[in-house]
Amino acid sequence: MSRLLSKENFIKIGEYIYRKSGIYLEEEKHFDKISKYIDKRAQEIEVDSFRKYFFKLRFEDKEGSEFQELMNAITVNETYFFREKNQFEVLVNSILPELHASKPAGVPLRILSSPSSTGEEPYSIVLHIVEEGKVVEERDIEVVGIDIDSTVIKKAQAGFYSDRSIHAIPKDILHRWFVKKPLGYQLGEDLLGSVDFSVRNVFDKADMRKLGKFDVIFSRNMLIYFDDASRKEVAMTFYDMLNPGGYVLLGHAEYMSRIVSVFKAKKVGDTLIYQK
Numbered sequence: 001m002s003r004l005l006s007k008e009n010f011i012k013i014g015e016y017i018y019r020k021s022g023i024y025l026e027e028e029k030h031f032d033k034i035s036k037y038i039d040k041r042a043q044e045i046e047v048d049s050f051r052k053y054f055f056k057l058r059f060e061d062k063e064g065s066e067f068q069e070l071m072n073a074i075t076v077n078e079t080y081f082f083r084e085k086n087q088f089e090v091l092v093n094s095i096l097p098e099l100h101a102s103k104p105a106g107v108p109l110r111i112l113s114s115p116s117s118t119g120e121e122p123y124s125i126v127l128h129i130v131e132e133g134k135v136v137e138e139r140d141i142e143v144v145g146i147d148i149d150s151t152v153i154k155k156a157q158a159g160f161y162s163d164r165s166i167h168a169i170p171k172d173i174l175h176r177w178f179v180k181k182p183l184g185y186q187l188g189e190d191l192l193g194s195v196d197f198s199v200r201n202v203f204d205k206a207d208m209r210k211l212g213k214f215d216v217i218f219s220r221n222m223l224i225y226f227d228d229a230s231r232k233e234v235a236m237t238f239y240d241m242l243n244p245g246g247y248v249l250l251g252h253a254e255y256m257s258r259i260v261s262v263f264k265a266k267k268v269g270d271t272l273i274y275q276k
């Protein structure tokens, strides 16, 4: 079967995706995936050329559902519980006690997982907070998760995970908070609903601002898919969304010093964190 997408049109749709989501696609790595997706999607919505599909995507997508389909297909959602777990330890042993001591009583501490993917990261934050126990006994802590992909947000809300996803959780913690099911693990009732999830694009500043201010932002393993200009833009959005003294934590291959210079880098043990 001949493909609908040509190399020239790959550049067109690549630029469109980049402008809307910051995700930078390379012909060598991504042509095949995008081409297969467009063939499949064109059949589903009954159009017979790239031009018609692209027109629909740009001009007849008032609800944004065609763009959402495309995002759901191209994002890389790889994640698992307790990934880079030293950062969760720094959060509960160092960052939260410090912020708790400096904040007026009665004001909640707010943590954003951006992007959350299927929820393993924000639930790992919650698991560390409840397991550590001290700060949460004295102060409300809110955890919020966002992602551009609506499929992963639905999965996060359902809280059902495969063996692969939970493999790094110590057995005692797993048994305390999850219920074993024939095909995986269901997050128990106590923690289901502990994270406020929503579908959002980090490039939509007005929409991100609606989430309010945060004390800690986890943004791990998303900036690697962006180019320098987009990384800068997102880093500054996070800066604006942080309370003074708040922290950003990045993935192990991401360095704020290479993106913007407005944060103060701090080392806690081997873990780099960035303070506003």
Ligand SMILES: C[S@@+](CC[C@H](N)C(=O)[O-])C[C@H]1O[C@@H](n2cnc3c(N)ncnc32)[C@H](O)[C@@H]1O
Binding pocket: 021, 022, 023, 075, 076, 077, 078, 079, 080, 083, 114, 115, 116, 117, 118, 121, 146, 147, 148, 149, 152, 200, 201, 202, 203, 219, 220, 221, 222, 225, 251
């Ligand atoms: C590899 S996952 C990272 C998940 C988790 N933070 C972790 O480190 O395990 C990357 C996620 O970034 C999301 N993403 C990509 N572009 C985005 C954007 N513009 N706004 C919000 N989320 C985005 C993808 O949908 C995907 O779920």
